[in-house]
Amino acid sequence: MQEPTFLILTALAAGPQHGYGIITDVQRISDGRSRLRAGTLYAALDRLGEEGLVEADREEIVDGRARRYYRITGQGARRLAAEAERMRRHSEAAMSRLSGLPDLPGLAGGLA
Amino acid sequence: MNGLERRYRRLLAWYPRDHRVVHEEEMIGVLLAGADSGCSRPGPWESADLLLGALRLHARRAVRRVAGSPWQDALAVAGVVGALLVLLRPLTRLAYGLVMSPPQAPEVLLPLVTTVTPVLPAAVALGAAAMNVRMVAAAASWWAAATIAWNWATIQVPYSGAHALTAWPWSDSSLYLAVAAAVALTLSRTPRTALVLLGARRVVAWSLMAVVVLLPVWSSAAPVPPVVSMIVSGVLSDGGSLLVLAVIAAGLALRRPAGRRAVAVLAIPFVVQLTWSTSTTASANGWLTALLKVLALTAILAILGRRAARPAGDGADPLAREA
Numbered sequence: 279m280q281e282p283t284f285l286i287l288t289a290l291a292a293g294p295q296h297g298y299g300i301i302t303d304v305q306r307i308s309d310g311r312s313r314l315r316a317g318t319l320y321a322a323l324d325r326l327g328e329e330g331l332v333e334a335d336r337e338e339i340v341d342g343r344a345r346r347y348y349r350i351t352g353q354g355a356r357r358l359a360a361e362a363e364r365m366r367r368h369s370e371a372a373m374s375r376l377s378g379l380p381d382l383p384g385l386a387g388g389l390a
Numbered sequence: 391m392n393g394l395e396r397r398y399r400r401l402l403a404w405y406p407r408d409h410r411v412v413h414e415e416e417m418i419g420v421l422l423a424g425a426d427s428g429c430s431r432p433g434p435w436e437s438a439d440l441l442l443g444a445l446r447l448h449a450r451r452a453v454r455r456v457a458g459s460p461w462q463d464a465l466a467v468a469g470v471v472g473a474l475l476v477l478l479r480p481l482t483r484l485a486y487g488l489v490m491s492p493p494q495a496p497e498v499l500l501p502l503v504t505t506v507t508p509v510l511p512a513a514v515a516l517g518a519a520a521m522n523v524r525m526v527a528a529a530a531s532w533w534a535a536a537t538i539a540w541n542w543a544t545i546q547v548p549y550s551g552a553h554a555l556t557a558w559p560w561s562d563s564s565l566y567l568a569v570a571a572a573v574a575l576t577l578s579r580t581p582r583t584a585l586v587l588l589g590a591r592r593v594v595a596w597s598l599m600a601v602v603v604l605l606p607v608w609s610s611a612a613p614v615p616p617v618v619s620m621i622v623s624g625v626l627s628d629g630g631s632l633l634v635l636a637v638i639a640a641g642l643a644l645r646r647p648a649g650r651r652a653v654a655v656l657a658i659p660f661v662v663q664l665t666w667s668t669s670t671t672a673s674a675n676g677w678l679t680a681l682l683k684v685l686a687l688t689a690i691l692a693i694l695g696r697r698a699a700r701p702a703g704d705g706a707d708p709l710a711r712e713a
Binding site: 341 | 409413415416417418419420421423424435436439440441442443444446447450454
């Protein structure tokens with residue numbers, strides 16, 4: 279699963295959100311390191327909708343403009359959980375191996 | 391509407407229509423909300439991201455259309471019919487060669503034998519297609535195409551040397567056919583559908599007809615009445631491509647969209663060949679006739695494909711449905 283997809287599903291796991299809400303939430307989740315742009319977001323939503331991982335929730339009109347909310351489906355949540363579990367195993371493996379290394383500058387305090 | 395919004399709309403015009411209908415206003419809202427205040431035009435990264443997004447949506451819709459059932463049927467029919475022609479062409483040639491000029495020496499027999507080498511892979515491809523083993527069908531059909539290319543190289547290169555390379559492999563219409571069949575069988579998920587659609591009786595009848603039509607192809611090298619050879623060479627200008635196309639079109643006049651689409655799939659390489667073969671012998675007159683031929687072929691294909699319009703709902707936006 280690519281990072282934008284992972285971050286979009288993570289954002290929607292908190293509850294239905296509209297496009298701009300997803301963009302700002304992704305920025306928050308990634309500590310401002312990942313900036314999702316509209317082209318990437320809507321291409322990803324199109325694909326996720328086709329795969330049944332995301333669906334349209336509701337629509338409201340704000341300042342005369344349609345604002346559509348999206349929500350994660352059960353299948354989407356399962357896929358996200360599987361991906362998060364995979365990443366957790368990988369990062370645990372990396373952390374446990376790094377903790378076996380002699381102290382390296384820059385790592386100190388980074389490993390709990 | 392301010393300048394920024396107008397520029398965003400210009401970029402969104404590149405998006406697929408079904409996507410624009412559902413998401414354009416929403417995307418404009420997102421883009422304007424994310425734009426820095428006082429900004430009058432989209433930044434280069436943002437523009438590139440929007441255009442890339444449009445490209446991805448178009449690509450996905452194109453894949454979805456090809457994967458959709460009408461084109462799947464057509465790919466199966468085109469693959470099987472193409473493989474059948476790859477099988478029948480050399481066999482017909484061998485039969486004709488043996489009947490008309492019984493081989494006296496190995497140098498006569500050898501070219502005849504090498505022509506037959508695509509027969510085995512083509513037969514394997516057809517057998518695998520009949521049993522719906524798509525990987526084997528695809529691999530065997532590429533093997534058949536490679537065999538034809540190899541035969542061409544071994545026969546032609548020693549005679550015409552470097553000059554042959556400029557013409558290769560665009561001069562051999564059977565190679566085009568084999569490649570088109572291989573592409574179709576590679577993309578087809580259920581090649582067996584072709585036999586269900588065509589029916590065993592139609593396949594046999596069509597094969598016999600193809601043999602009868604293909605026989606004169608080889609007679610142009612044999613002593614025949616001048617009138618016949620004139621007609622044959624007239625029909626066969628451009629390496630028999632038009633003739634083969636006619637065989638395919640006649641054989642597939644199924645009055646079914648899948649048949650017409652299959653004709654379109656198989657005809658694409660012939661249109662390319664026609665353009666190429668004329669462009670290599672370029673004269674002003676040649677270009678004009680090539681253009682006319684390509685236009686005529688395109689018109690035939692357009693008429694054949696006219697009624698094969700894709701059904702409504704195909705390629706619709708997956709997020710258009712309200713929950």
